[in-house]
Amino acid sequence: AAEEGFDLEEVADDLAEAGHGPLPVLAVVGRPNVGKSTLVNRIIGRREAVVEDRPGVTRDRVTYEANWNGRRFKIVDTGGWEQDVLGIDASVAAQAEFAIEAADAVVFVVDATVGATDTDEAVVKLLRRAGKPVVLAANKVDGPSGEADAATLWNLGLGEPFPISSLHGRGTGDLLDAILEALPEAPAMTFGNALGGPRRIALIGRPNVGKSSLLNKVANEDRVVVNEVAGTTRDPVDELIELGGITWKFIDTAGIRRRVHLTEGADYYASLRTAAALEKAEVAVILIDCSETLAEQDTRIITMAVEAGRAVVIAYNKWDLMDEERRYYLEREIERDLVQVQWAPRVNVSARTGRHMEKLVPAIEAALAGWETRVPTGRLNAFLGELVAAHPHPIRGGKQPRILFGTQAGTKPPRFVLFASGFLEAGYRRFIERRLREEFGFEGTPIQVSVRVRE
């Protein structure tokens, strides 16, 4: 099974967590036995090296918190991933790709006493393509005589090799300085961060769909705040609103309420505002005026929300104006134009009468739950194994690409990485995506599936 030798599930969970924590993430990659774990131990200041000699032993954890000169970051040790599953080249490459997915910067460790091997060269190619900052560590330079060996690693084209001895600590200070330079600053905590605070909702939709009416309805106040003084600092941009017994943060309500009617470039500013609101939100409630034919602007806004990777709820507003005939056409328009968000919970509401307002919160909660779904790697691979056995990829040019294994690299929205032995056709990818949804739900959330091909 794909999980022998290392605990993929734990790796995936830790990477997902690492990729979303507020701290920047450093991954340490390289061939087995170059000293990755020894280096990690050195960086996190663990006294005794918990280096396992037996191959295939699962380490207890893969991410750790490190601190150097007062700056904190997370470090991902890929040292426990061994070659029994895929063969050495593929496993090291997979390791590098995982790291690239989840990390802000990479330390590539080479054994300077051995020099660069073909496997090392292959990893360098991957790292170059990824475009993430790479710091090259020439390890096992235990004394000055090893410096010359380290210098030959300039040939890898990754810039200056840092000669270090993970075992004795030699040169690791300079390496850490370079690492800190490569890592981004920890992002400043914004309001309502991931660690708590109210969930953030963006109420979006084209002009006149009823955003401000809905906002007034949910905020229980029957007035529109008109604020004419530009740059008023008291102007609340976001509002806390209690709904269904829960406090939510509605993003950019000032923009919704201000009702500025620009003539020139109105569309442009409206979409800037939408993009900015999406940026700050976790879930988008997209309003559509069900009494009118779906407009291109509606689908554009939906696409923006999907591409921003937000949870999505679609609210068909002005349902009080609905009649049989319009209903017939609406359903057809939805089938034709909104296939891309078939998975989004739908509520038919009226901001005017208050119809079905109580359905809004359950829909939002369902979408957020889908958005945060984490599929354990074991379950994912059991599912993929069965799926691929029952529906293998069509043979192309005498070859049959196989999915080797997969993992969920992140949540919010769920992101999957599949490792395959060959190129997977778009149709097959869509099939996998569809089956993933059937199996695991993902209501109200876009999902991303990327494929890594092992040559």
Ligand code: GDP
């Ligand atoms: P990993 O599999 O890449 O994580 O490598 P390990 O950290 O498990 O180290 C493999 C072996 O190399 C162990 O026996 C370490 O003690 C040894 N090693 C690691 N770093 C150094 C070093 O800087 N100098 C020397 N001489 N040996 C080292």
Ligand code: GDP
């Ligand atoms: P916004 O531009 O998206 O903020 O839309 P508004 O809230 O300003 O609403 C635009 C127009 O649609 C106003 O005349 C509202 O009274 C009307 N409207 C909003 N919601 C509803 C609704 O549920 N039913 C009906 N019949 N009219 C609505």
